[in-house]
Amino acid sequence: MKRGFLYAGLVIAAAVFVASTAVLLLEWRARETGTPGMTTAADIGGPFSLTDQDGKKVTDADYAGQWKLVFFGFTYCPDVCPTTLSRISLTLKALGPLGDKLHPLFITIDPERDTPEILKSYIDAFDKRITGLTGTPDEIAAVAKEYRAFYEKVPQGDTYTMNHSTVIYVMRPDGRYETLLRYDDTPDEMAAKLKPLLQQG
Numbered sequence: 001m002k003r004g005f006l007y008a009g010l011v012i013a014a015a016v017f018v019a020s021t022a023v024l025l026l027e028w029r030a031r032e033t034g035t036p037g038m039t040t041a042a043d044i045g046g047p048f049s050l051t052d053q054d055g056k057k058v059t060d061a062d063y064a065g066q067w068k069l070v071f072f073g074f075t076y077c078p079d080v081c082p083t084t085l086s087r088i089s090l091t092l093k094a095l096g097p098l099g100d101k102l103h104p105l106f107i108t109i110d111p112e113r114d115t116p117e118i119l120k121s122y123i124d125a126f127d128k129r130i131t132g133l134t135g136t137p138d139e140i141a142a143v144a145k146e147y148r149a150f151y152e153k154v155p156q157g158d159t160y161t162m163n164h165s166t167v168i169y170v171m172r173p174d175g176r177y178e179t180l181l182r183y184d185d186t187p188d189e190m191a192a193k194l195k196p197l198l199q200q201g
Contacts, residue, residue: 045171050134051116052116052132064173069102069170074164085123085130091187093127094187094188098194107143109164115134119134170193
């Protein structure tokens with residue numbers, strides 16, 4: 001009898017462990033992609049009001065009619081952001097004339113430090129076709145929510161860093177979500193995925 005109770009207890013414990021692991025994996029996936037498991041394509045993207053690197057107030061309407069790459073990051077990012085922006089720059093070059101039909105948007109998730117002036121200086125190191133966008137903390141929170149992008153401030157001694165999702169959102173000229181590019185995609189792989197989309201017009 002005791003052995004039966006022990007066996008049942010082990011089965012229940014195993015089931016709880018498996019379920020908990022599944023939940024943790026789903027949460028990890030949501031953080032990595034910025035898109036919760038139940039999110040559909042129609043849920044990604046939406047209106048925003050931000051400030052570009054030249055200090056000009058812009059909205060999503062200013063980029064209507066263009067294919068867009070939307071990436072969330074910050075200028076103090078030690079590796080992921082400069083690597084991603086470098087790959088985007090190389091992708092634009094690999095696309096040749098088609099690259100002119102693509103408008104990459106780098107949206108900071110660190111508005112406290114990333115002023116328009118800081119963004120401009122940072123973006124100048126990459127392709128000139130990339131636009132840097134900042135805003136108030138509330139504006140950044142709103143656009144991140146529209147794109148289901150994850151970010152959080154992490155204390156680091158007497159300063160801080162930022163954790164954030166690493167995907168690049170590919171958005172259609174009408175503002176609808178098309179697909180994602182991954183952090184580990186090479187410029188050639190990105191160009192191969194984007195070329196047929198850009199050839200559509």
